[in-house]
Amino acid sequence: MIPLIVLAVAALTAAAVAVWRVRRLRRLYRLLARETAAYRLTEGCRDQDYAAFHAQIEELLAQKAVLSEADRVLDGALATHHYDPEGGSA
Known part of the structure; x- marks a missing residue:
């Protein structure tokens, strides 16, 4: 018989091994929760950054369209008056 x-x-x-394993498992769960929260935070920030970037691009494209139209109108007006950009009025 095995001694007592x-x-x-x-x-x-x-x-002791069971306690150690439970504590290790809890640490892993906490680490996973932190990593999940960090991932969600960075994904949210990335989505906001993309939205802001797209808004800036749309604004710049709208400004470019306005400037292109103004350039076209100005070229038409100058062509009507026979303006020579290098020598003044013709």
């Missing part, structure tokens, strides 16, 4: 002290040591060792 050996059984007690084996039981304590098994309990």
Whole structure:
């Protein structure tokens, strides 16, 4: 028969290993929760950055369209008056 002290040591060792594994699992869950939160935060920031970037691009394209139309109108008006950009009025 196994001495009582050996059984007690084996039981304590098994309990210690179980406690260690539970604590390790909890640490892993906390780490996973932090990583998930960080991922969600960075994804949200990335989405906001893309939205702001697209808004700026749309604004610049609208400004370019306005300037192109103004350039076209000005060229038409100058052509009507026979303006020579290098020598003045013709």
